[in-house]
Amino acid sequence: MLSALPSTVKFICHNGAGYDNIDIPGCSKRGILVSSTPVAVNNATADIAMFLMIGALRHAYVPISAIRNGQWQGKTSLGYDPRGKTLGILGMGGIGREVAIRARAFGMRIIYHNRNRLSPDLERGATYVSFQELLARADVLSLNLSLNASTRHIISAREFDQMKDGVVIVNTARGALIEEKALVAALESGKVLSAGLDVYENEPAVEPGLISNPRVMLLPHIGTATYETQREMELLVLENLRTCLERGTLVTPVPEQKEMQPKKQESASSASSSAYAPRNAVSAAAPNGRGNVSNGLRNWWNGRVRYAAQSIESAKSARSRGSYLRVSFKNTRETAQAISGYKLQRAVAYLENVINHKEAVPMRRFAGDVGRCAQGKQFGVTQARWPVKSAEFLLSLLKNAESNADTKGLDTGNLVVKHIQVNQAPKQRRRTYRAHGRINPYMSHPCHVEMILTEGEEVVQKGSVTKTPRLSSRQRGSQIRQAITAA
Incomplete structure (x- = not known):
């Protein structure tokens, strides 16, 4: 589809946090900047992760099936509490941090592994560990990282062997992060106690071994399926569209293209015009191929509600x-x-x-x-x-x-x-x-x-200063005379 786009297309505003369905290297080669909606999906995806985590720990699928099939007899198997468990988060981005906030409220200890260690204010008490230590220590492993060539099948049979016996796996990111056949084998052997999955490697097809296993909580990729989240995603797409039309930049570019972002202009007058391409030469396209923003849409953006500019950090x-x-x-x-x-x-x-x-x-x-x-x-x-x-x-x-x-x-x-x-x-x-x-x-x-x-700015206490009284010439003369008389 990328080759079918006209040469005037300079931006693709993608309505989704994951963008593995877009050829980013191909877009970069053609000079097309791509945006996603990472922040808008954080809360809803973290909520689903906690839902799956609790369901997997409590083996919720078995009693749910029993009561729906009329087989419930007043008893059910026991599960596990999240309190006191160690949650390992692989990928401590926006979603990972939201999962940590929710898990901490359940009394869980948080460890994480990321490409780079976060600052202490973003860690909020979470402990940074190596990838191998994360696998070895986690009672529950939550996957919250993007899919690319380096992360595909990042959890395979070799990684399952390094985990604790009875670990719980939760995946709300991308299905291809886990080798599904290896997960099925780990579930059957008891290495993995249970799993909660919202994403699958070959959607909409699901591995038969996962469907037939009663210790797996399955959801049909509904992580962002809420009215509020969809609205936030759409607003972020429109905000990216606005900035690309006005300034030739994107609010949330994909990480691989951050270096391609045009530098911001220093003055307000130069910032209002695009330094990347002339307005009449800029078009935007959605991944479905329908693009080429009309002059009417551009005029609509120019006539939107404006607020007073105020310098803030x-x-x-x-x-x-x-x-x-x-x-x-x-x-x-x-x-x-x-x-x-x-x-x-x-x-x-x-x-x-x-x-x-x-x-x-x-x-x-x-x-x-x-x-x-x-x-x-x-x-x-x-x-x-x-x-x-x-x-x-x-x-x-x-x-x-x-x-x-x-x-x-x-x-x-x-x-x-x-x-x-x-x-x-x-x-x-x-x-x-x-x-x-x-x-x-x-x-x-x-x-x-x-x-x-x-x-608010941090208040620095002023140090103690010895105050020297200021004397008039008459007072200084009096002091000198007193000193001479005393001598």
């Missing part, structure tokens, strides 16, 4: 955005201004208090027809109210930004609402408002919201 910040929120612009703007500059925990507590009418939002700019409230005294105003709907929307955006920060490995206990902005959106279509008791011809005054959480 992206490595220490996390964003959250909401567009066309059906909530009062005035109330949301005042509520947002109230939490600007707050630490994350204080902002969350404040919004929860507003919802429960324990604290009020000061109405400074939009104070018309706003009654007096004693709770406004802490802000030095007399007019305040409790915009519950606005507080709920902002609280959800705060929690989303906190999740984004946690995914990036930021210290969520030290986050500050550095930037928050509310822009008024176009009003919604006209309705039969009188029939529904509304006071104006529009459903609401919707708005766009963007917030940025940034790690």
Whole structure:
């Protein structure tokens, strides 16, 4: 299919975290940059990994089959608790780190092996070990790495021989990471106690030995099959599309092509135009071959919602955005201004208090027809109210930004609402408002919201300094005379 693409195609925005179905070397040779959606799938895939892990440890397939077939007689075989077990994670990327967070909550010890050791703030207590030590120590082995020529069949008969007896295998990455016939043999010999699989080497075909084994939990590759995850993936594809049209770069390029990314321009004016290729020569294509973005789509992107540019350190910040929120612009703007500059925990507590009418939002700019409230005294105003709907929307955006920060490995206990902005959106279509008791011809005054959480700067205590008093000339002269008299 790659050879059939026109020469104008410069970008492929792939809707998926795995991209082994794309010829990356061939794309690199033609100068085509490829993006994937790695961050969007982290939570959903980690959830499925834990689901399979618990199911494999508890031998859940056997009682599930018994009760569905009417064979349950009130008894079932015993399984194992995850608490106290050692979880070995092969591939400590975004998904691997999310699995570690969940497994730690179950009381598991975490060891991992990666191409490179992570920084301590990303490790979060996990222990880095060699590949051989990972195989030898793990009670449960979770595979969370991408598939390429070097990782195909990374777990084969030789690796199974190095593992503990009774190990549990979980694979939510790519089926070809495991040699399936070797896995079947290890299950039959008892070397592997049980397995939880969401991916297979020759999908949709599944190895018959895995289907017939009652100690294997099987799922039909549903790791990212949630409404929320699919939406996040699609939004990330569109974000990659936007940046490739505007700047000739990608937000999430595949690791093999990071060196091919054009360097970012220093000035805002030069960054707005593509340094990689002229706009009228750039096309984008999806892996299904349908590409060549129209001028209408490009104009639509150029007319999208824009936010104020603010200098932040992206490595220490996390964003959250909401567009066309059906909530009062005035109330949301005042509520947002109230939490600007707050630490994350204080902002969350404040919004929860507003919802429960324990604290009020000061109405400074939009104070018309706003009654007096004693709770406004802490802000030095007399007019305040409790915009519950606005507080709920902002609280959800705060929690989303906190999740984004946690995914990036930021210290969520030290986050500050550095930037928050509310822009008024176009009003919604006209309705039969009188029939529904509304006071104006529009459903609401919707708005766009963007917030940025940034790690607070570390406070360095000032060292003790001996203060020397400054004396006037008369005082210095007096001291000199006293010294001469004393001598």
